[in-house]
């Protein structure tokens with residue numbers, strides 16, 4: 268809008284600028300189209316002009332009087348709240364939990380005894396180390412936090428995708444997190460454990476070695492949030508009507524099976540799509556392909572626990588399934604994306620202390636510390652004691668007590684009674700015998716900063732984990748250690764880490780030492796308890812943990828001018844029938860004209876849609892397009908990455924020039940695009956047999 272020239276004269280009583288500004292708003296809204304409700308201030312006052320602030324003359328100063336400007340800017344200035352100190356980057360969804368098997372014999376919790384009842388849940392997945400705006404695919408543990416809105420209050424099962432933890436005592440948590448987060452002087456690296464302070468800390472903390480094995484395994488580079496397992500980690504207690512206690516560990520198992528990426532693929536995913544996991548979860552839910560997990564439990568008595576060759580209160584230990592098998596008791600389905608990221612995913616407040624009657628805590632010292640931390644952090648993060656009234660945090664069952672007032676109080680309690688006991692008001696809430704009761708455990712002992720002898724074995728389960736893996740997984744783990752330690756500048760830290768590996772597996776220590784070009788192996792780190800050889804625990808593997816499955820996977824089909832319409836249509840039909848999704852990729856987003864003369868639009872443009880975002884690819888090209896794309900780096904990269912990342916590749920005659928340029932070989936994973944059946948089989952899994960041919964692993 269052109270401002271009128273300064274004249275030196277006083278502005279007229281109704282300045283022309285006022286009329287102009289109304290005109291501008293009208294124009295903008297005409298351009299935007301649609302019928303819309305009236306825009307108001309937060310006080311409900313209708314706004315006439317949302318494009319211009321109140322000025323003294325069209326080119327004059329802005330007036331403090333402009334309450335609309337001040338309200339809008341002030342709100343904006345306060346839009347950010349502190350991000351979570353850990354698990355800041357997360358994605359969440361609504362859904363339900365349905366119990367399929369009652370645990371009525373061991374607990375009175377309704378959520379675990381009422382078969383068939385669907386309880387609403389809100390589930391948030393997260394990385395640990397990175398900030399809220401960091402990428403989705405670094406090597407990192409994933410948080411797996413579920414809020415069950417039960418009839419008896421909220422139950423938060425705040426777990427991870429790894430069943431053990433780095434430390435045995437909560438007092439070490441701030442040190443661990445300070446060590447893994449970006450270094451305080453230089454403010455990097457973001458969302459990465461591959462740096463000096465992390466490895467310095469863990470190499471001085473032998474209890475972290477079992478977790479280090481899991482953290483360096485393929486589990487920390489998951490393919491999708493839909494394909495991770497979840498674990499409550501600690502032992503909890505289940506209590507029956509009489510207060511008898513049974514210990515329990517909780518496990519989530521993904522219906523689509525456990526699936527991971529290849530390290531090089533994870534790195535390239537960071538470049539291809541910062542939001543890869545968030546987008547994947549969003550798109551799956553939007554297309555009705557609802558992610559699902561089984562909830563399984565391990566139940567055991569105090570007497571059984573006394574016979575374990577480890578202490579189940581030590582969160583650096585798993586209970587092998589051979590010792591206590593899993594029982595599946597229910598399923599969780601995530602079927603609705605949040606309406607608003609901030610209101611729900613950002614403001615949700617999980618707390619392991621939220622348990623309904625019938626569930627109780629064990630003495631795991633890490634859990635005991637967590638029971639304090641979450642409420643405390645939420646007071647600062649959400650700004651006050653009434654965060655439980657935010658819709659995503661409020662129970663969906665009735666709740667009432669005598670807590671009052673405070674910042675952002677949303678309730679308007681009636682009456683004169685805000686205390687208990689009372690007799691003045693009939694509807695004032697009172698305690699019930701059916702309420703929450705703690706287990707009457709007979710703990711006793713001397714006060715002291717002690718650690719149990721039974722927590723002293725730091726290496727046996729680390730060894731069990733490594734030796735239970737399949738060969739390719741062992742190789743990936745060794746390479747991950749070499750990668751991470753090669754980023755560590757301080758040699759003594761590298762050496763110290765290898766000294767721990769010698770207590771875990773001599774072969775692993777040698778591979779890593781060799782990968783780091785350490786001339787001599789350091790002495791093994793001193794141990795309180797030398798490692799024992801335990802029976803293998805096959806459940807820790809990724810490879811072979813689940814059956815090959817095409818359902819839920821994503822297939823990319825590369826096409827261009829003249830591609831065979833029939834082959835593409837057949838492939839698409841077969842893949843979609845098997846429950847996978849298809850995206851068409853072409854050099855131009857507008858697509859190309861296929862062999863049947865019809866224009867086919869692309870879902871993604873080649874340069875911005877590399878094959879790392881797919882689980883398998885098909886390349887369907889005319890001979891001319893094949894030859895042309897054999898000279899295009901993005902096309903060569905599309906195919907050579909699919910090959911290097913052990914993915915199935917279907918191709919037709921015209922694609923061969925491109926496959927040759929990408930140096931694609933022949934194996935069970937390379938099939939003809941005509942043969943959709945063979946492609947369905949090949950695309951349901953990674954081609955592990957291919958790996959030794961194309962990668963020098965540590």
Ligand code: HDE
Pocket residue numbers: 351352353354357391392393409410411412425426427432436437438440498499500501615616617633634636637640641642644645
């Ligand atoms: Fe957490 N953790 N944690 N943690 N944690 C938080 O709470 C903490 C631990 C886990 O999606 C914080 O609201 C301590 C183990 C998840 O919002 C904080 C200790 C496990 C999430 C906190 C642990 C977890 C958190 C930060 C050692 C797996 C994200 C923001 C005693 C069983 C939840 C917040 C979400 C978040 C403290 C260890 C899982 C600071 C002190 C072990 C999934 O309260």
